[in-house]
Amino acid sequence: MRAVRYGYNFILGLGALWLAYWSLKWALEPKSTLYGPWSVDQWSIGPSVYGPWGSGTWTHEELGKLLIGFWALGPPLFFWFDWFWLGLYADETEREIAKHTHDLSRNIWIALVAILTVLFAINLPLEH
Numbered sequence: 001m002r003a004v005r006y007g008y009n010f011i012l013g014l015g016a017l018w019l020a021y022w023s024l025k026w027a028l029e030p031k032s033t034l035y036g037p038w039s040v041d042q043w044s045i046g047p048s049v050y051g052p053w054g055s056g057t058w059t060h061e062e063l064g065k066l067l068i069g070f071w072a073l074g075p076p077l078f079f080w081f082d083w084f085w086l087g088l089y090a091d092e093t094e095r096e097i098a099k100h101t102h103d104l105s106r107n108i109w110i111a112l113v114a115i116l117t118v119l120f121a122i123n124l125p126l127e128h
Contacts, residue, residue, distance in 0.1 A: 004086070005082070005086045005090075005094075005098075009082070009101075020112055023067045023071065023112070023116055024112075024115070024116070026060075026063055026064075026067065027064065027067070027115070027116050027119035028119060029060075030060060031060065032060050032063060033057050033058055033059060033060060033063065034057065034058040034062075034063050034066075060120070061120065061121075061122075064116065064119075064120025064121075064122055065120075065122065067116060067120070068113060068117055068120065068122060071109065071112055071113050072113055075105070075109045079105070079106070082098065082102070083098060083102065086098075
């Protein structure tokens with residue numbers, strides 16, 4: 001089980017680094033957009049389709065909300081899966097290594113979400 005955990009942690013870690021790089025790159029470019037078959041309008045919960053072929057463009061602000069939403073939810077789900085599912089088969093030493101790795105990863109993850117929030121200038125609804 002150790003080989004499985006290390007293998008998928010390595011692969012997903014590389015994928016996360018790649019996505020973090022592009023997230024920061026898009027955040028640093030104020031005119032960045034994402035073209036795709038969907039676009040988000042402010043009144044919908046999910047994507048809405050524009051045009052006869054479903055073409056649309058995510059604005060910089062919409063792209064920021066998408067990326068911050070992904071980074072806010074994705075890593076905790078990964079940590080939960082890693083701890084709960086693979087932790088069932090780990091011995092005490094492996095659990096301690098996983099706990100330390102999760103602590104370090106969590107700090108990087110929180111910093112990334114904070115940096116993206118600032119760079120995308122997302123206004124957080126803190127007042128009621």
